[in-house]
Amino acid sequence: MYGYQTTHVAAQFGQTAFLYHIVSKWNADPDVLDNDGRSPLHWAAYKGFADCIRLLIFLDAYRGHQDKEGCTPLHWAAIRGNLEACTVLVQAGKKEDLMVTDNTGLTPAQLASDKNHCQLAFFLGNARRLLDRHCDGNSRLGKLSKLGLAPVLWCVIFVLLITYIHSVILGPNLPKLTAASGLLAWSGVFLATAGLFMFYRCSSKDPGFIRMNLHDSENKKDDEPLLNIEINHPALLAGNWSQLCATCKIVRPLRANHCSTCNRCVEQFDHHCPWVSNCIGKRNKWEFFIFLVLEVLAMLITGGITLTRILTVPFAHPSFRARIQYAFTHLVGATSFLVVDFVLFFIVFVLTVRQANQISRNITTNEMANTMRYSYLRCRW
Ligand SMILES: [Zn+2]
Known part of the structure; x- marks a missing residue:
């Protein structure tokens, strides 16, 4: 009736392990749309299942799909006030994701403040400024902020x-x-x-940067295989979803973490020290x-x-x-x-x-x- 596929249902109930299994073993499509034009990523964002979102983005699910109401997954996460879901989506995304408007002409940040999710609206506004800075890394201000203290x-x-x-x-x-x-x-x-x-x-x-898997769904050609080699990683088989970095598209080693200032994953990440202008x-x-x-x-x-x-x-x-x-x-x-x-x-x-x-x-x-x-x-x- 609604055109739900198995991947939709898995995302609706936050069954990350099951989703992983059907995509890796049964070649289920992680990017399929239901009758309202919503992908599993829309559903995971709407329900706030951050691990599901990590996995779906890792599987190259497209972040920019707009459903019949013109909403992207980020719109839905913002409407529901799911902070962790928004964090994963924003970290993996680009500046444009924050500026997409739905059919009523609202961005995710505007929707969040409409629904009185103040903390989330602040986060999304801040994220836009941060991504602005990442983008103009070549301008004088960008270089200055990279130099740090x-x-x-x-x-x-x-x-x-x-x-x-x-x-x-x-x-x-x-x-x-x-x-x-x-x-x-x-x-x-x-x-x-x-x-x-x-x-x-x-x-x-x-400091121990981990190489990114620079392979973006936006620039993907149709004949390119959807899954990359790391899909059978033991950490994923064991269900350690937090080791998935949706931004770098890698399964990072235990104790590694993503630094949002350097925009890279760092092995045994301690903290980003602004005084040293580097991660430790x-x-x-x-x-x-x-x-x-x-x-x-x-x-x-x-x-x-x-x-x-x-x-x-x-x-x-x-x-x-x-x-x-x-x-x-x-x-x-x-x-x-x-x-x-x-x-x-x-x-x-x-x-x-x-x-x-x-x-x-x-x-x-x-x-x-x-x-x-x-x-x-x-x-x-
Ligand atoms: Zn990372």
Whole structure:
């Protein structure tokens, strides 16, 4: 009566394993339309079965089908307020998907706000801005946002180092350093420079990107086989649908995750660090950790040296007040260095302890935040 095929019914009831079975073993068409022009992807989006959507997109189901009402799967997910479904569809999609209008002339974002799904409307609006930025990656603004905050952090560390050398080690209003304390003072500079080198390695290195399967249903020719080789992947046979990346069209290894900033899947994805302008993953996690440790040590040494040098200025009548006054009038460089160093030390120290704790437990920041979502971790807790 409604023209439903088996794939429609599987999608309507969220039977991802069954859907996988009939498509891979019985060559069922994952892109077939019912009498209202709706594909299984429409139904999965309408019902909010995110795993089903992942699988269907992975199977090259077409995201842009418009049913008799002019609605795409994203429209239906937006109408029903299915945030996870929208996330999967948007991440796998293009900017145009967000701008398609239905027969009444509304985009998915407008439909979501019409139905009072405020969070979803905000998400869809935000996604459009983000995709805009991805698209004009060649414009000046796009390049700037790709550069991230790494140059800023680099400059901050560099300026701090220069201030330290100029105002603390060679400070004109400070007594000369003894050989031993001079060695310690310069070792701080050495550690910070080594840290900068590690920082450069961490931000320029490939964090463990996984190659995408660049094969888009939009540009697909009719004679091309619908399924690719990975369809018999053991992870899919075991029903681990979260390992499917709908964006990269791959079955990713366990512990890998998709980074929406880099728009790639990263092995042992820890987090995307805006200060490093890179993801932290399998291949650069040690550089990141060593960078943190080196900078913490450097800040500890330079801070200690600065404090002792400020406090040991020889005075005829050394009162605490006189010392403080002298520090703020004659040792401005050293005092401001001490304040900034002190603040940064605590921030980086907390981060280092957290990272060390996670490394010792062999768990990533991303996994810490999502412990409940990853079934392979559940047995450990
Ligand atoms: Zn991915």
